[in-house]
Amino acid sequence: MTHDTHATPSTFVLDWLASQQRAMVDCLAELVNIDSHSPDKAGNDTVADRIEAWLSAEGIEVIRHARPEAGDILEARLPGKSAGHTLLMGHRDTVFPTGTVATRGYSEQDDIGYGPGVADMKGGLVVNCFVLRALNQLPELPYPVHALFTADEEIGSPDGRAFIEQAAKGARAALNTEPGRVSGNVVTARKGGTAFLIEVRGQAAHSGVSHADGASAIETLARKIVKLHALTDYPAGITTNVGTITGGVARNTVAPYASAQLDTRFVTAEQRDQLYQALERIIAEPELPGTTATIKQTSEFYPLEAAMSSALFSRYQHHARQLGFDVEGEFTGGCSDAGWTASLGVPTLCGLGPVGALMHTDREYCRLSTLVPRAQALAATVLDLHTLCVPPE
Numbered sequence: 083m084t085h086d087t088h089a090t091p092s093t094f095v096l097d098w099l100a101s102q103q104r105a106m107v108d109c110l111a112e113l114v115n116i117d118s119h120s121p122d123k124a125g126n127d128t129v130a131d132r133i134e135a136w137l138s139a140e141g142i143e144v145i146r147h148a149r150p151e152a153g154d155i156l157e158a159r160l161p162g163k164s165a166g167h168t169l170l171m172g173h174r175d176t177v178f179p180t181g182t183v184a185t186r187g188y189s190e191q192d193d194i195g196y197g198p199g200v201a202d203m204k205g206g207l208v209v210n211c212f213v214l215r216a217l218n219q220l221p222e223l224p225y226p227v228h229a230l231f232t233a234d235e236e237i238g239s240p241d242g243r244a245f246i247e248q249a250a251k252g253a254r255a256a257l258n259t260e261p262g263r264v265s266g267n268v269v270t271a272r273k274g275g276t277a278f279l280i281e282v283r284g285q286a287a288h289s290g291v292s293h294a295d296g297a298s299a300i301e302t303l304a305r306k307i308v309k310l311h312a313l314t315d316y317p318a319g320i321t322t323n324v325g326t327i328t329g330g331v332a333r334n335t336v337a338p339y340a341s342a343q344l345d346t347r348f349v350t351a352e353q354r355d356q357l358y359q360a361l362e363r364i365i366a367e368p369e370l371p372g373t374t375a376t377i378k379q380t381s382e383f384y385p386l387e388a389a390m391s392s393a394l395f396s397r398y399q400h401h402a403r404q405l406g407f408d409v410e411g412e413f414t415g416g417c418s419d420a421g422w423t424a425s426l427g428v429p430t431l432c433g434l435g436p437v438g439a440l441m442h443t444d445r446e447y448c449r450l451s452t453l454v455p456r457a458q459a460l461a462a463t464v465l466d467l468h469t470l471c472v473p474p475e
């Protein structure tokens with residue numbers, strides 16, 4: 083091994099994880115068999131109960147932040163010698179409605195596990211739990227290791243975001259166990275994305291009797307949609323998409339109201355700022371007298387810019403190779419909580435969970451034999467972050 087020796091990951095940790103394959107799969111089955119759709123607080127809290135019980139039984143400190151509406155937030159903490167903790171992250175919620183488990187709970191065929199959220203991201207939660215358990219058995223950690231288990235990532239982390247930002251303060255690194263890519267790669271860059279609701283108000287009028295008295299909200303919206311879509315710039319990685327439109331009251335009434343849902347994606351924070359300015363300009367531009375338009379942000383994810391992951395990635399790649407698997411970094415247009423930590427200046431790496439695919443569909447799967455090696459590579463990386471500079475609080 084060419085790495086500096088003080089950073090050599092403990093063989094104890096890697097060996098212990100190697101012995102946990104069956105236990106990890108059992109825990110995965112248990113978590114998958116609890117419905118935890120984002121709006122389902124009870125389900126998300128049941129997943130939290132399970133994780134809290136597993137970790138507490140090992141003597142790991144778990145702080146439970148009770149939330150009135152969203153699922154409670156769990157924060158596990160292992161103490162360490164010097165300042166600048168490492169943050170593991172994961173979300174407990176899924177996109178699958180309550181009742182899904184009753185029709186298709188966890189199942190297994192050879193190396194493949196199926197079930198709602200099996201890859202996105204209950205597999206990652208299991209990895210985080212076992213990495214914590216492995217590290218907890220060491221006599222001393224070089225720096226603290228914290229893990230955050232949130233419950234609303236799939237709807238844009240409206241409740242979890244503040245906890246993620248708080249937990250990332252002063253961290254030397256953030257490691258997110260969203261599913262590994264089907265190629266086995268991890269995620270070194272993600273687009274940011276923001277959703278908006280656009281509303282246009284006009285003036286109703288009978289389209290036969292008093293057409294000239296009306297002001298069509300639909301026409302104003304249509305004109306704006308053309309301008310909004312023109313902001314798409316594929317080479318730059320910017321896209322805009324009006325995915326739904328509604329409006330009008332009847333065929334023979336000039337439409338007094340129309341609305342649209344807009345999805346935007348971008349690669350850098352700078353692009354985001356410029357895009358927002360362009361959106362505001364377009365919404366404010368007069369189209370038809372008597373109509374007015376407003377725009378409201380409904381959800382937001384920050385990008386994970388590649389520069390924020392490169393140092394961490396090379397370390398992870400090194401340890402993966404030591405463990406016998408090759409891994410590259412990938413860019414994806416999909417968003418995740420990794421953007422929050424990266425935007426705070428905390429080195430961040432994503433897609434560190436077990437390999438999975440077909441997320442958000444009923445054919446979603448997780449490659450079970452990747453649970454142990456991904457946990458090992460993650461643990462080895464966590465133990466090898468001495469030289470990452472700690473951002474100021």
Ligand SMILES: [Zn+2]
Nearest residue numbers: 202203235260
């Ligand atoms: Zn996810």
